[in-house]
Amino acid sequence: MYTDPKILESIRKVEAARAENVKLNPARMNAEEKEVLLKTFHPDYRENQFTTLRIGPNKGGKVPLELAALLEGKPRVELSHPHLNTPDYDADVLIIGGGGAGCAAAIEANNTGAKVLLVTKLRMGDANTMMAEGGMQAADKPNDSPAQHFLDAYGGGHFAAQKDLLYKLVTEAPEAIQWLSDLGVEFDKAPDGTMITTHGGGTSRKRMHAAKDYSGAEIMRTLRDEVLNRGIEVVDFTSAIELLLDETGRCAGAVLQNMETKEILVARAKTVILATGGAGRLHYQGFPTSNHYGATADGLVLGYRAGAKLLYPDTLQYHPTGAAFPAQIYGALVTEKVRSVGAMLINAEGEAFMNPLETRDVAAASIIRECAARKKGVRTPLGDAVWLDTPMIEIKGGKGTIEKRIPAMLRMFSKHGIDIRTEPILVYPTLHYQNGGLHITPDCQTDVENLFAAGEVVGGIHGRNRLMGNSLLDIIVFGRNAGRNAGEKSKSVTTGALTLSHVAAVEEERKQAGLQNEMLSPRLLPDYTRKRD
């Protein structure tokens, strides 16, 4: 509920200008304007928030301060672990991470006949996939083509995407939709069964497939159900704290830790898939995040120590519309779909200051500019914000559109006394997605043999910015590929003795570089407990 008189006054300005604003279609920025805007206001360009790595495969590369602390951090595992070669779990394919990519990989690996073990830090399905709202892109309409999809994503990612990965993403997209649909994901459909598709930021065709604004939850629930139906072994509340290599340097398992009892366990596997997701909970530059509780970049640390190279670890996605009010949902995601069905971004004075469907990085930078440089933000208890004028949706789409198309948003705000059908909402950028991550080949193979990766932990698929709806797509396309390839590969692998010698080497490198950092890594969970002095 809005009670602050200044906020209420601003709402009146927004309401007064609404009838005029609805008719507007602000021009999109040209390439040059975008570049200047990004360089001045996007958080990725704040040089003092980055540092160069002193150890590992990316030595000399630029990463955010918080990530550097973990990559250069102290391993959790004890090198003298005595039970390495009497493992607690033995599998063909070990999957670390139980989100969308991990589950898709588990199903496909199971299809190859491999014995699959899926370990996850929280519960299976406790992942960013569950929270994805907007939808999933796939070029499957007559006016569209994967080539068009490629161009949109390549341009949106500032021409930095790995072309072979992006090619795979867009060409296998329609099949991914079909696969999910066959498993029982209920995408929005017209009465005759035709998929309903909409625009997202930066798309030139309507190719966003959604399940209301619960797209990710719908997909995650279905995948989780399928994993259970197949009897795949799943271990909840158990995180990987280090990868294990065999004496020839191939990945051959992981050291696990029971999150509650802290018991250390060893899993041996012929191939390993990292599907650990993103890093929002590291709160880069102090930003709030839309990510789930366990998004702490564990996979980057595990892969890096084992010798896998990172690609673009310095680029993060700040979702332009995180909830900025009330405080209880600060940083929570307000789906891009709110804009794709008609809401516009409005400043404190009631002015529409940008086209609502710019790409995410541009939209985020534009909101930061509106608040920081132009001083036209709305003052809230936690900082400045701008309006997202949701009542416009019903003016454009008719009464009932919000309930029908974005019910989760309606519910999220109504819990806090805000009816988004009649009142606008306050938004500010929130840390949303890790564009960078482990380098992989199109077969999902990392630089370490027998170590595969899929999902948000991978870097380079989207370049330096990701379009809406391409991450649900990438977890399915690359999750399935990783599962299939790791399953097939496991048939020809014979595992040697397990070692932690790569961790000993990292310790040595840390010492050589004079690193005093005693922070344990991977982080596993953020610590939000209050610290008393």
Place this chain on the structure above:
Amino acid sequence: MDFHFISPCGAKLYEVIPKWRIGKEKRNGTYGACFSVRKKYEVPESLTIMEAMEYSGYQLVRGCCCRNGFCGACATIYRIAGDRELKACLACSTKVENNMYVATLPFFPLVKEVYDIEKVKPTQQIMMQLYPEIYSCVGCNACTKACTQGLNVMQYIAYAQRGDMKSARKNRSTASCAACARRGVPRGFRTRRSRCSRAGSTANISPRTVSIWTFASKRSARENSRR
């Protein structure tokens, strides 16, 4: 603002519990799923239950994930001191209230019915076969009252009983928190509903109910994709 935890989760917890009081819930006027400890904290009133727990020093392991009302990991029951009614909510999206007694339910013995989506048909028979307990529903509507998402759970159960997958799947905005299924577990949910008390435990909608939503949704989606 006074705030009371009863069964918070996480391993660290055990170090701070002063003593165990098993089976004394009623006398204390508090309730815990398996144990119950009075412990009072003062927290700012702007916090959610989850933030209040963290403010009070608990590092959460179970019962916390999306922190935004989607995943259902933090199903919680609470009572305001003196209030007869026991309520259910998600800890991440519910604000603390004065004299709130809270028990998180981070663990629940769910049973997942296994089936092959290629072979099952969306009929009443298959529902009877997979989820027979839903036919013991006596219509007390406690499941609906427990729903943290404000869904009409009992109505959806009725659809499921009839094998009407198309209608039942409309429930897919569920957070899968299982508060509806759990409502049979804490006695408090039952005490004021005589019909359920008489029907006893057999009438309780079982934990398996939750997997019905996924089942119904998946089956219905399959039908809808064949033109």
